[in-house]
Amino acid sequence: MKQIRTRFAPSPTGFMHLGNLRTALYAWLYSKNNNGSFILRVEDTDRSRYVEGAIDVIYETLKDCGLSWDEGPDVGGDYAPYIQSERKDSYMEYALKLIEKGDAYYCICPPDCDTCTCRDLKLEQPSQPFVIRQKSPKDGSTSFKDEIYGEITVDNKEIEDQILIKSDGMPTYNFANVIDDHFMNITHIIRGNEYLTSTPKYNLLYEAFGWELPAYIHVPQIMRDATHKLSKRDGDAYFGDFKEKGYLTSAIINYIALLGWSPKGGDAEREIFTLDELARAFGTDGISKSPAIFDSEKMRAINAEHIRRLSPEQFKEAAIPYIGDHPVNYDILCAALQPRTEVLSDITAQVDFLKEPCAYTPELYYNKKMKTSPDTARSALNEALGVLKSTESFTKDELYSAFKLLAEENAQKPGYYLYPLQIALTGKPAAPGGGLDICVMFGKEESMNRIGKAIEEL
Numbered sequence: 312m313k314q315i316r317t318r319f320a321p322s323p324t325g326f327m328h329l330g331n332l333r334t335a336l337y338a339w340l341y342s343k344n345n346n347g348s349f350i351l352r353v354e355d356t357d358r359s360r361y362v363e364g365a366i367d368v369i370y371e372t373l374k375d376c377g378l379s380w381d382e383g384p385d386v387g388g389d390y391a392p393y394i395q396s397e398r399k400d401s402y403m404e405y406a407l408k409l410i411e412k413g414d415a416y417y418c419i420c421p422p423d424c425d426t427c428t429c430r431d432l433k434l435e436q437p438s439q440p441f442v443i444r445q446k447s448p449k450d451g452s453t454s455f456k457d458e459i460y461g462e463i464t465v466d467n468k469e470i471e472d473q474i475l476i477k478s479d480g481m482p483t484y485n486f487a488n489v490i491d492d493h494f495m496n497i498t499h500i501i502r503g504n505e506y507l508t509s510t511p512k513y514n515l516l517y518e519a520f521g522w523e524l525p526a527y528i529h530v531p532q533i534m535r536d537a538t539h540k541l542s543k544r545d546g547d548a549y550f551g552d553f554k555e556k557g558y559l560t561s562a563i564i565n566y567i568a569l570l571g572w573s574p575k576g577g578d579a580e581r582e583i584f585t586l587d588e589l590a591r592a593f594g595t596d597g598i599s600k601s602p603a604i605f606d607s608e609k610m611r612a613i614n615a616e617h618i619r620r621l622s623p624e625q626f627k628e629a630a631i632p633y634i635g636d637h638p639v640n641y642d643i644l645c646a647a648l649q650p651r652t653e654v655l656s657d658i659t660a661q662v663d664f665l666k667e668p669c670a671y672t673p674e675l676y677y678n679k680k681m682k683t684s685p686d687t688a689r690s691a692l693n694e695a696l697g698v699l700k701s702t703e704s705f706t707k708d709e710l711y712s713a714f715k716l717l718a719e720e721n722a723q724k725p726g727y728y729l730y731p732l733q734i735a736l737t738g739k740p741a742a743p744g745g746g747l748d749i750c751v752m753f754g755k756e757e758s759m760n761r762i763g764k765a766i767e768e769l
């Protein structure tokens with residue numbers, strides 16, 4: 312059996328759209344699932360859209376996502392070069408072969424010309440600027456088989472004579488793709504279904520050259536809702552948008568894998584996957600024909616699950632940029648934050664008391680369940696201060712025993728002391744951790760300072 316080779320062929324725009332990343336992911340998963348190769352090829356033939364540093368965004372995004380490539384511009388391979396602008400001459404050579412065969416022609420019309428007759432003129436290479444167009448049949452129809460959508464037939468009169476070589480001598484995206492896919496032995500072409508109707512044009516090129524057709528796997532588009540594509544205007548169409556919002560790469564990959572594909576068999580109900588697990592579970596039978604609707608709530612829930620699965624060390628490393636630099640015990644703070652964080656940017660608002668307690672009024676000490684009020688808080692905090700002062704090692708266990716004893720002696724529940732403690736330390740009715748967690752987080756001196764100040768204000 313022929314070795315399976317898939318490719319990802321992005322244009323360096325400086326951004327990675329989630330739809331493109333998902334195409335890369337599916338191509339990667341398909342190659343891994345079939346012991347094949349995954350090829351990265353950069354489509355930079357549109358010089359007007361050239362962006363400095365944009366190729367690095369492609370490399371960095373794929374590396375961050377774990378989508379390693381077997382061949383590519385930086386790692387080389389048997390079919391180098393993998394940057395289209397470096398293959399420029401071969402496109403012209405094959406366009407000229409098509410002219411010889413009568414399957415393409417020179418066109419000297421201005422852009423937007425709709426009365427072109429060059430098709431019938433059989434021009435020799437013109438001295439004025441020209442483009443080379445594909446000569447498509449004008450009657451009959453062209454059919455092909457897509458692995459997801461089945462048999463697709465397009466009337467040939469719908470097929471325009473697309474440009475193959477532009478006036479600057481560069482190939483169009485479509486032409487370069489066909490040439491490269493053939494010479495790089497790409498066996499399976501995985502891309503968005505917006506290419507379904509232009510696929511017959513590509514197939515006519517393969518046929519004109521007498522080349523074997525690749526298999527096509529067209530995948531449904533990612534939509535904002537039933538009628539709108541996920542566009543850059545929404546502010547959450549790019550991989551970088553989600554990274555900035557505090558989503559984990561593993562969660563982004565997990566979620567976009569499920570946009571247009573669902574697992575089968577034993578994994579049918581499953582939603583949480585690592586990249587390796589996806590590679591084992593992936594198959595084209597799970598790819599849907601219908602558009603995939605992007606659901607930000609679902610993505611958030613999947614991210615929350617990925618955060619819960621991080622080791623304490625991994626979470627701490629991811630959380631510290633959002634916590635900032637404070638003289639607190641990060642291990643205890645992070646242990647409290649991890650189950651309370653769905654996306655990393657949630658952390659900022661949760662730790663706003665670290666520099667100083669949030670502003671609050673004494674009303675905050677009212678709590679029905681804990682039976683506390685500003686009055687009870689005053690005496691409870693005074694007693695608490697005494698307990699903290701006499702506590703030696705300041706561990707949570709030691710503090711808990713001391714407060715339990717205090718509560719028992721005064722026939723109160725621990726919350727009678729611990730709730731005012733939390734308010735005094737943070738100024739917040741809900742904090743990452745209870746009063747004792749926060750005491751340990753701050754240490755003895757800072758805890759006693761804050762409680763002292765809170766008593767003064769009461």
Ligand SMILES: [Zn+2]
Nearest residue numbers: 418420427429
């Ligand atoms: Zn023309």
